[in-house]
Amino acid sequence: MAQAQAHTEGQQHPISIYLWIWFLLFVLSAFSYAVDYYQLQGMLRWSLILIFMVLKAGFIVAVFMHMMWERVALIYAILLPPLFILVFVALMAFESDYTVGTRLVFFDASP
Amino acid sequence: MAQSIQSQTPDSVTDISWQSFVRDWGSDQRTFKHVPWGKAMMWIFLLSDTFIFGCFLIGYMSVRMSTVEPWPNASEVFALNMFGHDLPLILIAIMTFVLISSSGTMAMAVRFGYAKNRKMTTLLLVITAVFGATFVGMQAFEWTKLIEDGVRPWGNPWGAPQFGSTFFMITGFHGTHVTIGVIFLLIVARKVWRGDYDTGRKGFFTSRSGSYDIVETTGLYWHFVDLVWVFIFAFFYLW
Numbered sequence: 498m499a500q501a502q503a504h505t506e507g508q509q510h511p512i513s514i515y516l517w518i519w520f521l522l523f524v525l526s527a528f529s530y531a532v533d534y535y536q537l538q539g540m541l542r543w544s545l546i547l548i549f550m551v552l553k554a555g556f557i558v559a560v561f562m563h564m565m566w567e568r569v570a571l572i573y574a575i576l577l578p579p580l581f582i583l584v585f586v587a588l589m590a591f592e593s594d595y596t597v598g599t600r601l602v603f604f605d606a607s608p
Numbered sequence: 609m610a611q612s613i614q615s616q617t618p619d620s621v622t623d624i625s626w627q628s629f630v631r632d633w634g635s636d637q638r639t640f641k642h643v644p645w646g647k648a649m650m651w652i653f654l655l656s657d658t659f660i661f662g663c664f665l666i667g668y669m670s671v672r673m674s675t676v677e678p679w680p681n682a683s684e685v686f687a688l689n690m691f692g693h694d695l696p697l698i699l700i701a702i703m704t705f706v707l708i709s710s711s712g713t714m715a716m717a718v719r720f721g722y723a724k725n726r727k728m729t730t731l732l733l734v735i736t737a738v739f740g741a742t743f744v745g746m747q748a749f750e751w752t753k754l755i756e757d758g759v760r761p762w763g764n765p766w767g768a769p770q771f772g773s774t775f776f777m778i779t780g781f782h783g784t785h786v787t788i789g790v791i792f793l794l795i796v797a798r799k800v801w802r803g804d805y806d807t808g809r810k811g812f813f814t815s816r817s818g819s820y821d822i823v824e825t826t827g828l829y830w831h832f833v834d835l836v837w838v839f840i841f842a843f844f845y846l847w
Contacts, residue, residue, distance in 0.1 A: 508718065508719075508722065509719060509722045509825060510719065512716060515715040515719065517710070517714075517717055518712075519708065519709070519712035519715075522708045522711070522712075523705065523708060526701070526704050526705060526708060526762075526841075527702060527704065529704075529846060530701045530844070532846060533683050533696055533697050533845075533846055534696060536660075536683070540847075543658075543847070546842050546846045546847065547842070549842070550838055550839065550841075550842035551620065553838045554835055554838050555668065555837070556710065557831055557834060557835050558831075558835065560715075560819070561711055561714070561715045561827075561831045561834075562827075562828055562831045562832075562835075563712065564826075567644065568623075568632060568641060569623070569624055569625070569626070569628045569629040569632070569641075570628070570629050570632030570633055570639055570640060570641070571640050571643060571648070571651065573629050574639075575638075575651050575654075575694075578655060579658050579659075579662065580654070581693055582658070582666070583709075585662070585663075585666055585828065586666055586669065587687050589666050589669060589670045589672065590669070591668045592670065592674075593669070593671075593673035593674040594673065594674075594720040596670075596671060596673075596674035596757070597674045597676065599677070600674065601676060601770065604676065608773060
């Protein structure tokens with residue numbers, strides 16, 4: 498198997514795949530910038546920002562950092578733990594919601 | 609012996625089943641097979657760094673969600689007047705392209721390293737370092753401009769004071785990572801150029817001889833810096 502062969506001698510992949518990902522990252526960054534340039538707002542803005550962000554992060558980790566050619570033992574060990582950050586995000590979102598609520602009540606400020 | 613191990617843990621990189629995960633972790637041997645130890649350690653370090661930057665961004669989210677004052681509009685704060693137009697976020701966009709380009713040259717440096725092409729590897733590592741230094745320079749310019757505009761960690765002219773504190777903390781920590789990366793790249797470039805990984809010359813710090821795996825390990829750190837920027841760009845500058 499050509500891929501397995503390349504793997505045992507270290508990560509050797511054709512230059513073209515790097516150039517291709519480089520190009521895709523440029524295009525995705527241009528799209529992200531366009532979201533701000535054209536001042537898209539609301540759910541459309543947030544969902545586009547997140548989509549482009551996840552795609553860029555995915556390409557960098559999978560190809561530039563060679564994760565797609567690693568064994569599952571390493572992939573799971575590195576990529577699963579960060580999912581706990583999402584739990585933390587949810588917890589702090591609830592907390593912040595509560596904080597801003599109490600601030601509005603006690604300071605009687607309008608947002 | 610080697611044969612039986614081989615059959616127990618087939619060296620198929622495309623084996624993405626969970627059984628392969630269980631086999632590797634339960635093998636009573638090294639867990640990360642076919643991965644140099646330096647690379648596994650770098651990945652574990654990057655995992656811990658992910659949590660650090662994750663905490664920073666969560667802190668930023670918390671203060672931004674809980675403030676009763678308006679959040680400054682990043683699009684206007686980071687606009688620059690170029691070619692007679694006020695371009696929103698233009699410096700940040702250029703910084704993003706510079707950092708992505710440095711990741712591209714880094715990925716190619718790793719490729720040439722494994723091909724034992726010393727000249728190309730050194731050249732690409734130095735180009736990567738130059739891109740990185742350019743990024744830090746632009747960040748210094750951005751900080752200078754914001755400080756002149758009156759942004760401080762405790763306040764700014766446009767709204768919520770938390771804007772300054774989170775901005776300086778997050779971009780400052782990221783910029784520090786880039787700076788360390790540039791130094792790291794130049795050290796490795798010098799070693800490749802001198803042929804340390806061919807002659808087995810021992811490192812000044814570790815007293816061990818290295819191999820071209822180190823170029824890939826350095827690359828992992830560098831790509832991670834780019835990866836963090838993707839999240840900072842999305843959440844801090846665009847959101």
